[in-house]
Amino acid sequence: MSGAGAVVSRQLEGRVALVTGAASGIGRGIAEVLHSRGASLVLVDINKQAAESAANEIAGEGSAAIGLFADVTDPSTLASAVDSALERFGEIDICVANAGVIGGPGFTERRDYNDDDWDATHSVNVRGVVNTNDAVRPHMIEKGRGRIINIASHGGRTPRGADGGIGSVQVPYGVSKAGVIQWTMHLALQIAKHGVTVNVVCPGTLWTPMWERIAQMRSLYDSRYEGMEPNDIFDAQIKGSIPLGRPQTPTDIGDAVAFFASDDARVITGQALNVNGGAIMN
Template sequence: MSVALVTGAAGGLGAAIAARLAEEHAVLLTDVDARRLKEVASKLAADGARVAHTTCDVSERASVQAAFTAAEEQLGEVTALANVAGVGMFVPFTELTEQQWDHTFAVNTRGTFLACQELLRRRDGRPGAIVNIASIGARLGMEVLADYGPSKAAVIELTHVVSRVGAPTGLRANAVMPGLIWTDMWQKTSEWLLANDPAHAGSSADKIFAGFVESMVPMRRPQTPEDIGEMVAFLLSDRAANVTGQTIAVDGGVVLT
């Protein structure tokens, strides 16, 4: 059985991606949030999946290397990688601090780079597959995402580079741009808007999210973690054997790629 490593696997999207991948692979789940990670992994194991878990901070090279080693020891050599770990928070452009900028890039961009590089080093000229989770925020020029958007745009160009490096030896790399999905990330964002943006006074977090869906998504529906899991599973499988260097939006039509 092939082995997939998922970062950010304790989060809303990461847990769904890990669950979908567990239908086709043994899966190592990793995240910085040890408590939620254990809960997600225990549930998958109880459902009969071949999974293991280890904490991993993707912004630290030693932590990423340790996660790959843990996967090898507990499940076997990693051939598929889903980079899902990420952070994002609305902030007005003139209030964005260099600390938030650096942290966002450390997790979203450096973390994705470190895990991609580790997989390529360990595959050492053999086939493999990577999916990097970007975001529609990479393409929208949103004022409140001045750190997040560029950090995800960099993930897309990094994916191009990795696809070129890996192509001659059959190692593929693609990016997925999720649209609007109700996870902790959107819940915290909506709660922040409720507390800080007078335009949303008296509303509720749910209604704020629904308003973004209504105004942004041509198909007028939010996306689901399962929508993203399905696309990641496809891109990491041999069914996508001739697909590399692509960025696929799963967003109900927000971004035209």
């Protein structure tokens, strides 16, 4: 936990946060930060068992965190998760739409994108975020307040990862993340009058299962990385590309999410924030 996080701890006391894709990587880190600041947790993932384990590990059995199944591409499963959350906690104050995929099945073995990459990134990254926001939106409008924070990528603002040797397989991902940013602004406009803010965090580069898949793909298709282990490829990517000199951590992303969820961000809506060590500045 960062020093800054310790200073503002418990500022989300009494709030209930629903986080998708919370069983691993960034989603889990976001959940840990929100919990450390006092929020109760509804951890949603396509991997139900891992979501339940994350809830127990973060908050302890029987306390203020539950793990639930939902596939963000299927609105009916999200509706069930929201119903269960409302039954357990009575309200949802914060919604973090974090679940995402880098590409379709077989992504790591391809240099160039195919239809599966377009379909998977659109259905999970774009429609999944829309579905998640839509699942909580009526409840937040009825309450007259709420905080929605979507997770995109700095790759949704500037093309990344398709330079010559690396291949185009990451293009559908970047396009999908641009869609998340644009959707966030539309929704912010639509529901501002109801007291609900909608913002988007754009992470840079983090070592998670998702980045491991990117490294596997690069080891096959980028001569600069031939024969290297995935984590060495990640280190090579970081070197020299991040002005602040280090990759981000899930806690770094969680701190930004906690800011948008807090009262400090009360007049901020429709904004996209890069959390990327300065790798892209826009």
